[in-house]
Amino acid sequence: xxxxxxxxxxxxxxxxxxxxxxxxxxxxxxxxxxxxxxxxxxxxxxxxxxxxxxxxxxxxxxxxxxxxxxxxxxxxxxxxxxxxxxxxxxxxxxxxxxxxxxxxxxxxxxxxxxxxxxxxxxxxxxxxxxxxxxxxxxxxxxxxxxxxxxxxxxxxxxxxxxxxxxxxxxxxxxxxxxxxxxxxxxxxxxxxxxxxxxxxxxxxxxxxxxxxxxxxxxxxxxxxxxxxxxxxxxx
Amino acid sequence: xxxxxxxxxxxxxxxxxxxxxxxxxxxxxxxxxxxxxxxxxxxxxxxxxxxxxxxxxxxxxxxxxxxxxxxxxxxxxxxxxxxxxxxxxxxxxxxxxxxxxxxxxxxxxxxxxxxxxxxxxxxxxxxxxxxxxxxxxxxxxxxxxxxxxxxxxxxxxxxxxxxxxxxxxxxxxxxxxxxxxxxxxxxxxxxxxxxxxxxxxxxxxxxxxxxxxxxxxxxxxxxxxxxxxxxxxxxxxxxxxxxxxxxxxxxxxxxxxxxxxxxxxxxxxxxxxxxxxxxxxxxxxxxxxxxxxxxxxxxxxxxxxxxxxx
Ligand SMILES: NC(=O)c1ccc[n+]([C@@H]2O[C@H](COP(=O)([O-])OP(=O)(O)OC[C@H]3O[C@@H](n4cnc5c(N)ncnc54)[C@H](OP(=O)(O)O)[C@@H]3O)[C@@H](O)[C@H]2O)c1
Numbered sequence: 001x002x003x004x005x006x007x008x009x010x011x012x013x014x015x016x017x018x019x020x021x022x023x024x025x026x027x028x029x030x031x032x033x034x035x036x037x038x039x040x041x042x043x044x045x046x047x048x049x050x051x052x053x054x055x056x057x058x059x060x061x062x063x064x065x066x067x068x069x070x071x072x073x074x075x076x077x078x079x080x081x082x083x084x085x086x087x088x089x090x091x092x093x094x095x096x097x098x099x100x101x102x103x104x105x106x107x108x109x110x111x112x113x114x115x116x117x118x119x120x121x122x123x124x125x126x127x128x129x130x131x132x133x134x135x136x137x138x139x140x141x142x143x144x145x146x147x148x149x150x151x152x153x154x155x156x157x158x159x160x161x162x163x164x165x166x167x168x169x170x171x172x173x174x175x176x177x178x179x180x181x182x183x184x185x186x187x188x189x190x191x192x193x194x195x196x197x198x199x200x201x202x203x204x205x206x207x208x209x210x211x212x213x214x215x216x217x218x219x220x221x222x223x224x225x226x227x228x229x230x231x232x233x234x235x
Numbered sequence: 236x237x238x239x240x241x242x243x244x245x246x247x248x249x250x251x252x253x254x255x256x257x258x259x260x261x262x263x264x265x266x267x268x269x270x271x272x273x274x275x276x277x278x279x280x281x282x283x284x285x286x287x288x289x290x291x292x293x294x295x296x297x298x299x300x301x302x303x304x305x306x307x308x309x310x311x312x313x314x315x316x317x318x319x320x321x322x323x324x325x326x327x328x329x330x331x332x333x334x335x336x337x338x339x340x341x342x343x344x345x346x347x348x349x350x351x352x353x354x355x356x357x358x359x360x361x362x363x364x365x366x367x368x369x370x371x372x373x374x375x376x377x378x379x380x381x382x383x384x385x386x387x388x389x390x391x392x393x394x395x396x397x398x399x400x401x402x403x404x405x406x407x408x409x410x411x412x413x414x415x416x417x418x419x420x421x422x423x424x425x426x427x428x429x430x431x432x433x434x435x436x437x438x439x440x441x442x443x444x445x446x447x448x449x450x451x452x453x454x455x456x457x458x459x460x461x462x463x464x465x466x467x468x469x470x471x472x473x474x475x476x477x478x479x480x481x482x483x484x485x486x487x488x489x490x491x492x493x494x495x496x497x498x499x500x501x502x503x504x505x506x507x508x509x510x511x512x513x514x515x516x517x518x519x520x521x522x523x524x525x526x527x528x529x530x531x532x533x534x535x536x537x538x539x540x541x542x543x544x545x
Contacts, residue, residue, distance in 0.1 A: 008414050009414075012467070013414075015293075016292070016296055016327075016328065016329050017293060017297075018294070020303070021297050024303065028300060084298035084329065084330045085297065086329065087329070
């Protein structure tokens with residue numbers, strides 16, 4: 001295709017579905033999985049508690065829960081629900097599943113230390129506040145974007161974990177969240193669903209928070225911040 | 236050979252004889268008791284099709300959402316009730332083909348439509364396979380029209396489409412473009428290939444096709460399907476809050492949808508326009524453009540001038 005032809009395309013030309021179809025995906029998946037869907041946000045809420053423990057086993061569990069969340073939203077939301085209306089979503093979905101499996105394989109070994117307080121609090125804020133963005137956009141309570149099902153919330157929260165990993169693993173894990181954020185921001189812009197822009201924006205903000213408060217030991221050998229906080233004092 | 240539906244037979248036989256140069260005179264009656272509506276002959280056979288069809292890009296891609304499938308089925312039902320037949324789709328449009336299929340099933344309307352889809356693959360050997368997949372998704376035995384989507388691998392696909400037409404596997408073949416892209420190349424293809432249809436973008440603002448493609452289509456006897464008649468909806472966003480010109484009723488125009496659509500279908504080279512919508516009320520408005528008076532040449536000029544100065 002010539003350069004002139006490419007220039008004649010706008011962002012809108014690449015979006016093949018309408019905003020109503022997209023927003024109803026949240027409501028449909030929630031209605032279809034009710035009441036079992038409550039397990040996902042519950043897992044999201046307890047995860048930082050596990051992540052803050054000094055013992056390795058709970059921290060392994062935290063990583064495993066994050067892995068399950070990625071598999072859940074990759075396969076259920078992206079492949080099963082979003083994929084039929086948007087080709088790239090299926091590919092993203094399988095990539096999410098692979099990333100989730102990778103997290104399961106990593107288990108707790110890669111979580112270098114207990115989660116810092118600001119990171120844990122940011123996590124809770126993300127899991128509790130971000131879900132309402134899709135309700136604001138729809139508006140319908142069923143459209144709530146739950147951790148472990150909705151990619152926006154899942155990605156935004158879990159970058160907090162990924163940013164705490166030593167390089168190069170950190171960047172390997174952050175690659176898909178960043179590409180997803182770019183892709184979803186472009187989609188929300190084209191759809192005109194501006195509340196949903198909160199997901200990619202929150203992802204970037206949380207990434208900065210995580211890098212500030214949870215620097216990887218490999219990059220900051222002298223840093224104490226990973227080991228700060230009460231979690232460090234638990235047995 | 237597939238049996239012609241009663242409707243298609245009535246439209247085809249009854250109207251082909253009425254195809255004359257002036258769009259005003261091309262309004263023709265359907266079966267008794269129904270209002271008169273505008274139809275156009277397909278130059279290569281003389282068979283007539285209603286001048287307003289239905290597009291499905293974005294609007295019919297609703298995935299497995301049963302609530303929205305039912306809503307789109309109501310849009311389709313309204314389209315058929317208002318004498319629409321031409322439905323345009325593409326394998327590129329996600330789940331749209333399945334949603335059309337579900338709607339046709341529910342309404343039992345497979346034999347009431349003029350089914351048009353596209354071949355959209357860069358693999359020139361996949362023409363038949365893709366057509367067969369689309370047939371399955373629509374729930375039909377064969378398409379009335381298969382079009383090469385956006386000139387993609389057109390040389391290879393056209394060879395196969397010509398074979399399929401000769402075998403009776405498809406009734407008409409064509410090629411599409413949109414957004415004013417690759418008009419020069421399309422003109423070359425129209426000059427050399429035996430096309431029944433072309434599909435291109437033409438509306439009150441995007442009028443490049445008037446220069447070469449529309450006159451060429453008339454000269455070569457090629458039917459023209461017009462996509463993006465509302466510029467993807469942006470014509471409404473730009474002009475809907477403005478008043479219609481005072482002379483609109485004289486041109487047969489009662490609302491903006493009719494303004495945009497009647498401008499298009501009153502061009503003598505245009506066979507049919509294919510607006511897309513998700514809403515029953517909009518479908519009713521759009522199908523309204525198929526009825527009543529059409530603007531003449533000077534009124535068409537006034538329409539283009541009017542939107543330009545808004
Ligand atoms: N290369 C190609 O082959 C190609 C390219 C582009 C398009 N096409 C075909 O052409 C068809 C039409 O083009 P398009 O869908 O891009 O754009 P379009 O028909 O120009 O515009 C569709 C938009 O107009 C709005 N609309 C429709 N009727 C309306 C009314 N009466 N009042 C207010 N708004 C109204 C619809 O919104 P609502 O849902 O709210 O009514 C929708 O957003 C496509 O669906 C597709 O089948 C083919």
